[in-house]
Amino acid sequence: MGDIMMIDTHCHLDEYSLEELEKVITKMQDNIIIVSGTNDKTNLDVIKFVNKYKNVYGVIGIHPEYVNEVTEKSFEIIEKNINNPKIVGIGEVGLDYYWIKDNKKEQLEIFIKQIKLANKYNKTLVIHSREAISDTYNILKQYLKTKAVLHCYSSSLEMANKFIDLGIKLGIGGVVTFKNSKQIKEIVENIDLKHLLLETDSPYLTPEPNRGKKNEPYNSIYVASKIAEIKKISLDEVLEVTTTNAISQFDLML
Template identity: 30%
Template sequence: MIRFFDSHAHYDDQRFKNEFPGGTDGALDYSFENNVRAIVNSGSNLETSYNSILLSQKYANVFATVGIHPTDSQYIKKGELETSFLKIEEMAKTEKVVAIGEIGLDYHYDDTVKEVQKYSFEAQLDIAERLNLPVVIHTRDAMGDTLDILDKHKNVRGIFHSFNGSTEIISQYTKRGWYFSYSGPVTYKNATNVKNAARYTDEDRIMIETDAPYLPPVPKRGEINVSAFLRYTCEVIAELREKSLMETAEITFNNSCRAFGIDPSMFM
């Protein structure tokens, strides 16, 4: 039986509550009914990190990451950043928390405060190192600075979420034990760069994700994304790599278990 591992999603997002039939529970049940066997729900601030843990406690097949997204770090009052990191570190010790994330740098918006983002990124890389947890990296319009910071934290390993970087980065970070996760954009017609990267990524390093409710794949663009749609992303990656859908689902499933330190026998 085919099975999918969605390595990155946000089921506590308001869009599920407001727009999906049955809300978050409806979206998860629908995905589980469609061969999704594991989901990592990603935190992006204190509230969503806590929500991720709650979801992981409610559903056997949901795991959590806790962390502060670079853009969210800018909304935390100056004196409260340190306390926030302490809370993240405490939450990270909860059962079923499998990574620190999503963390990184995002220079997309005009109000970007690079110094706050870099400070927050490094503080959380330190947490990951202390707790020996992988990190989930969000990087947008900031790859150079992201890699510079990762170079200063060589003991930290993790996953590049929604990866759209170069094959040189793949080669370099594969040697250092990193993983590369691909999302809906790999199905977009003009996404030459992402398609190349997905083709190039080593068989034991490739993962897939939805980033639900964002980034729906073709042919679901315009809809709220759910893990059940992961199969469309998997299909395109299977084609690019000249493998069957079944094999690709299984390869990415096992890689995700390894990347997050999840015992695959729990899904038998």
């Protein structure tokens, strides 16, 4: 990999044991990890991680799965910590109509509230969208006034271009290495690299050749390799451009 820095723009470090965590972070010591919160507990974990580890930055927010647990304290945690220079965004936020179908109204309300927070503090919004792409797009088009990342993008090429027109970058993860991931490969082939970011969503969605094992941020290298293969460019170019994209989109002060 040489001297080119790699940035995993999305993972969940709270899901590792302490021993695993030290190994995972040490392996990425010359690179950058952006860890994502999902609820009160994991948001507090993110604060701990960014304060402890030099190469770890974080985003904090309420994932749609935890909308029913939201209290005033949830937003206090976000606002109290949002000016920490190593907290670089609000996330993982958004809409999920695949796992959670009975509280769309609450999901929409909490999503909009967090977009407004990102706007207020000029922080990057990190978006989760599953089976909800039209609502996600319409809300972002109406409310978003800051930078944003659509994590683990998995929709159509047509929708990808609509999000890009809003200034949103697309997170590409391990799924691109799977044999049956035709749609994501089409996105990578047709979308300019300047709109793409590397991510792992660790410990989930482990890329080939490690599929079946617990994912980790260093596996971003396999995502980058697959992007290079699809685009018929060098691995170095993929790393250079996606790292520049991440530094810019998250306003990283390295």
